[in-house]
Amino acid sequence: MSSILEPKEVLLQTLPGTEIQERVLTPVSTIDAEWDAHCSQTDRVFLKVDTQGFERQVLNGAQDHLGEILGIQLELSLLPLYEGEELYLSYLNDLEAWGLEPFMIWETYFSRMHGRQLQIDVVYMRSEHKASGS
Numbered sequence: 001m002s003s004i005l006e007p008k009e010v011l012l013q014t015l016p017g018t019e020i021q022e023r024v025l026t027p028v029s030t031i032d033a034e035w036d037a038h039c040s041q042t043d044r045v046f047l048k049v050d051t052q053g054f055e056r057q058v059l060n061g062a063q064d065h066l067g068e069i070l071g072i073q074l075e076l077s078l079l080p081l082y083e084g085e086e087l088y089l090s091y092l093n094d095l096e097a098w099g100l101e102p103f104m105i106w107e108t109y110f111s112r113m114h115g116r117q118l119q120i121d122v123v124y125m126r127s128e129h130k131a132s133g134s
Helices: 009-014 031-038 055-060 088-097
Strands: 045-049 069-077 100-111 116-126
Touching: 045 055, 055 069, 055 088, 069 088, 069 100, 088 100, 088 116
Parallel strands: 045 069
Antiparallel strands: 069 116, 100 116
Protein backbone atom coordinates (compact mmCIF):
# COMPACT_ATOMS: atom_id res chain seq x y z
CA MET A 1 0.00 0.00 0.00
CA SER A 2 1.40 3.35 -1.03
CA SER A 3 0.19 6.72 0.14
CA ILE A 4 1.32 10.31 0.15
CA LEU A 5 -0.15 10.49 3.66
CA GLU A 6 1.36 9.02 6.81
CA PRO A 7 -0.33 5.88 8.17
CA LYS A 8 -2.14 6.15 11.49
CA GLU A 9 -1.47 3.70 14.31
CA VAL A 10 -4.78 1.88 13.72
CA LEU A 11 -3.60 0.93 10.21
CA LEU A 12 -0.25 -0.32 11.48
CA GLN A 13 -2.01 -2.37 14.21
CA THR A 14 -4.62 -3.77 11.86
CA LEU A 15 -2.12 -4.88 9.25
CA PRO A 16 0.92 -5.90 11.33
CA GLY A 17 3.02 -6.48 8.21
CA THR A 18 2.52 -2.86 7.20
CA GLU A 19 5.59 -0.73 7.59
CA ILE A 20 7.23 2.09 5.73
CA GLN A 21 9.69 0.48 3.33
CA GLU A 22 10.88 3.55 1.49
CA ARG A 23 10.03 7.20 0.95
CA VAL A 24 10.10 8.29 -2.67
CA LEU A 25 9.62 11.69 -4.27
CA THR A 26 7.06 11.47 -7.04
CA PRO A 27 5.58 14.06 -9.37
CA VAL A 28 1.97 14.98 -8.67
CA SER A 29 -0.41 16.54 -11.17
CA THR A 30 -4.15 17.15 -11.27
CA ILE A 31 -6.91 15.73 -13.40
CA ASP A 32 -7.67 19.24 -14.62
CA ALA A 33 -4.05 19.69 -15.77
CA GLU A 34 -4.00 16.31 -17.56
CA TRP A 35 -7.56 16.28 -18.95
CA ASP A 36 -6.94 17.61 -22.47
CA ALA A 37 -4.02 15.25 -23.04
CA HIS A 38 -6.13 12.17 -22.22
CA CYS A 39 -9.82 12.99 -22.78
CA SER A 40 -11.91 14.36 -25.62
CA GLN A 41 -15.41 15.84 -25.62
CA THR A 42 -16.86 12.55 -26.89
CA ASP A 43 -15.25 10.35 -24.23
CA ARG A 44 -17.40 8.76 -21.53
CA VAL A 45 -15.10 9.22 -18.55
CA PHE A 46 -15.12 6.99 -15.46
CA LEU A 47 -12.65 7.96 -12.74
CA LYS A 48 -11.26 5.35 -10.33
CA VAL A 49 -9.51 6.86 -7.32
CA ASP A 50 -7.55 4.53 -5.03
CA THR A 51 -5.03 6.82 -3.39
CA GLN A 52 -4.96 5.62 0.23
CA GLY A 53 -6.52 8.65 1.95
CA PHE A 54 -5.64 11.24 -0.72
CA GLU A 55 -9.06 11.12 -2.44
CA ARG A 56 -10.10 14.65 -1.47
CA GLN A 57 -7.00 16.14 -3.07
CA VAL A 58 -7.64 14.17 -6.27
CA LEU A 59 -11.24 15.41 -6.45
CA ASN A 60 -10.15 18.98 -5.68
CA GLY A 61 -7.83 18.72 -8.67
CA ALA A 62 -10.74 17.76 -10.95
CA GLN A 63 -13.09 20.65 -10.22
CA ASP A 64 -13.08 22.01 -13.78
CA HIS A 65 -14.12 18.64 -15.24
CA LEU A 66 -16.30 17.01 -12.57
CA GLY A 67 -19.41 17.76 -14.63
CA GLU A 68 -17.97 15.75 -17.54
CA ILE A 69 -17.23 12.63 -15.48
CA LEU A 70 -20.02 10.04 -15.71
CA GLY A 71 -18.87 7.89 -12.80
CA ILE A 72 -16.37 7.80 -9.98
CA GLN A 73 -15.13 4.91 -7.86
CA LEU A 74 -13.64 5.78 -4.48
CA GLU A 75 -12.10 3.62 -1.77
CA LEU A 76 -13.35 5.28 1.42
CA SER A 77 -12.42 4.74 5.04
CA LEU A 78 -14.97 4.30 7.80
CA LEU A 79 -12.35 5.37 10.34
CA PRO A 80 -9.16 7.33 9.66
CA LEU A 81 -6.28 5.13 8.56
CA TYR A 82 -4.02 7.95 7.31
CA GLU A 83 -3.12 11.34 8.78
CA GLY A 84 -5.41 14.02 7.34
CA GLU A 85 -7.73 11.54 5.62
CA GLU A 86 -11.42 12.40 5.27
CA LEU A 87 -14.01 9.75 6.03
CA TYR A 88 -16.77 8.34 3.84
CA LEU A 89 -19.54 10.67 5.01
CA SER A 90 -18.00 13.87 3.69
CA TYR A 91 -17.90 12.40 0.19
CA LEU A 92 -21.55 11.32 0.10
CA ASN A 93 -22.86 14.89 0.31
CA ASP A 94 -20.25 16.40 -1.99
CA LEU A 95 -20.73 13.86 -4.77
CA GLU A 96 -24.49 14.27 -4.61
CA ALA A 97 -24.06 18.04 -4.95
CA TRP A 98 -21.91 17.35 -8.03
CA GLY A 99 -24.76 15.34 -9.59
CA LEU A 100 -23.43 11.88 -8.73
CA GLU A 101 -25.23 9.34 -6.57
CA PRO A 102 -24.13 6.09 -4.93
CA PHE A 103 -24.65 3.26 -7.41
CA MET A 104 -22.82 0.36 -5.83
CA ILE A 105 -21.06 -0.23 -2.49
CA TRP A 106 -18.95 -3.18 -1.36
CA GLU A 107 -16.56 -3.91 1.47
CA THR A 108 -12.84 -3.90 0.89
CA TYR A 109 -11.07 -4.20 4.24
CA PHE A 110 -12.59 -5.89 7.27
CA SER A 111 -10.47 -6.03 10.42
CA ARG A 112 -10.91 -9.14 12.54
CA MET A 113 -8.73 -7.50 15.15
CA HIS A 114 -11.14 -4.56 15.46
CA GLY A 115 -14.24 -6.57 14.57
CA ARG A 116 -15.36 -4.00 12.02
CA GLN A 117 -15.24 -2.83 8.46
CA LEU A 118 -12.41 -0.35 7.80
CA GLN A 119 -12.94 0.60 4.17
CA ILE A 120 -15.54 0.37 1.44
CA ASP A 121 -15.50 0.95 -2.29
CA VAL A 122 -18.28 3.16 -3.61
CA VAL A 123 -19.19 3.66 -7.27
CA TYR A 124 -21.01 6.92 -7.92
CA MET A 125 -22.78 7.48 -11.23
CA ARG A 126 -24.20 10.64 -12.73
CA SER A 127 -27.88 10.68 -11.88
CA GLU A 128 -30.23 10.35 -14.86
CA HIS A 129 -31.86 13.75 -14.46
CA LYS A 130 -28.46 15.49 -14.21
CA ALA A 131 -26.92 13.56 -17.13
CA SER A 132 -29.72 14.48 -19.51
CA GLY A 133 -29.53 18.14 -18.53
CA SER A 134 -33.13 18.33 -17.24
